Amino acid sequence: MTSPLTAAPAALTLPNGRPAAEGWTLDPNTVHLNHGSFGAVPLVAQERQNALRAEMDSAPVAWFPALPSMVGAARADIAAFLGVAPDATALVPNASGGASVVFSSLPVERGLEIVVTDHGYGAVTMGAERLARRWGGVVRTAHIPLGATALEAHEAVVAELTPRTGLLVVDHITSPTARLLPVESIAAEARRRGIPTLVDGAHVPGLYDAPLDGLECDFWIGNLHKFACAPRGTSVLVAGSRLKHELYPLIDSWGAPYGFPERFDTQGTLDLTSYLATPASLEFIEASWGWGAVRAYMSELADYAEHTIAEAFAAITGEDHLVGVGMPVNALRLVRLPDGIATNHADADALRDRVLAELGVEAAFTSFDGVGYFRLSTHVYNTTADFDHFAERCVPALSEWAHEQSRAH
Incomplete structure (x- = not known):
């Protein structure tokens, strides 16, 4: 899945040409989209x-x-x-x-x-x-x-x-x-x-x-x-x-x-x-890519992820899921969730745990003024494929869970 609004940045590689993710010890069987909560420590x-x-x-x-x-x-x-x-x-x-x-x-x-x-x-x-x-x-x-x-x-x-x-x-x-x-x-x-x-x-x-x-x-x-x-x-x-x-x-x-x-x-x-x-x-990080290049990559990847995931939700709900944040951050973005889920702190944390347990994705969910959001964050070990995976696998599941919750109420 690609976004017509944003270009897909080329993935970063280590100086030896291997994927950047090999500089970390993150579980390859899990998709890691929540660097902003607890970080990730390089192997070195x-x-x-x-x-x-x-x-x-x-x-x-x-x-x-x-x-x-x-x-x-x-x-x-x-x-x-x-x-x-x-x-x-x-x-x-x-x-x-x-x-x-x-x-x-x-x-x-x-x-x-x-x-x-x-x-x-x-x-x-x-x-x-x-x-x-x-x-x-x-x-x-x-x-x-x-x-x-x-x-x-x-x-x-x-x-x-x-x-x-x-x-x-x-x-x-x-x-x-x-x-x-x-x-x-x-x-x-x-x-x-x-x-x-x-x-x-x-x-x-x-x-x-x-x-x-x-x-x-x-x-x-x-x-x-x-x-x-x-x-x-x-x-x-x-x-x-x-x-x-x-x-x-x-x-x-x-x-x-x-x-x-x-x-x-x-x-x-x-x-x-x-x-x-x-x-x-x-x-x-400085020796492998340079901090300036890292910040530029994280921002470009966040642009791609934000629009790709918002469009995936919109294709299901028919609504706009982009969020008008007044002063956006380069590597942290919000995408509005379907109505009715993650509307408070406790429910957002519960959703984080469910997505990890059932979908194998580490993700952050937050709430503000009773509205739930997916808070995405990017780092050098992330690629567009990670966020394409979220759009293709997690977005339909989250939309269905929101629909189930609305029916329950």
Whole structure:
């Protein structure tokens, strides 16, 4: 199946001419279309991490005293990849962990207001709600239409800011709705008002070059284990203001007397080999294709996939399944599902599990304002054949399941 609206990009290959997928260890009997949730680690990085673990376990007394300096070196490599200063960058297990650091460390006053958006990642929003409860405050939610322009999204967030706002939490790329938000202008307005801003950039590393250029926020969090393909449990907390000195790891350790970010480099006997192996992933992708070419391929493949799958649904339902996202993302896209399925978070997760169990496809489904979506994501190991398979096998099944559900109601 091909789309008349978008060209099919040629599949990427390894330098030896073999398919790009052979650089990973993904099960070839499963179609992997959900890189955006948990990522996928290249074989070279797995091997590097396994070698580091073997070194750690062969001589733990030598390993752990030397570990902070090794973490610091990896941190410097990761900061260079993101285009940020190493002394503004701490390593944390995941973006939610970075948000939790901010929530537990930030000086706040009783009765504070925290502003979030209705596109926020659920776990991060829950953390903001817990912080508000702890200090007798409230959470205000900015409602942003899915198709909102950058200006409209900016105005929706700024409208919720008040003199009581003690923290603003806003996504760089939204997880449930696969769209960008104008974090540069939002953060600039918050800074003008003296409001600390946490930008959740969980999906951003690897998708955009120098993603913090032009963005002046107090805190920025991003997962390296998604599109940058690092071993899981590798993320950054970038702190760009004097408030960085308030930040402490969630676990008190012997690094506590050090400044930021060095105090994060010492975490007792935790296995931090994921941090140390991350440069191997970054270097593998750069050496094999170059990050610029990878980003272009992911975007072109997402264009193809989005239209191919939307057209497959339209051929069955007679409806338009393309989604007018206001600020689309290069490698993450939404396609509207038939009415009645994945209309809430729990049902979307259940649909993900059913598609994997019955159809052998790893896919992401989300919901927003009671509408269900297929959230596709692309990476170098994906090809047009993967999305053709979804259109030919999964689209008819999803359409039938939606029809069955409508009859049941």
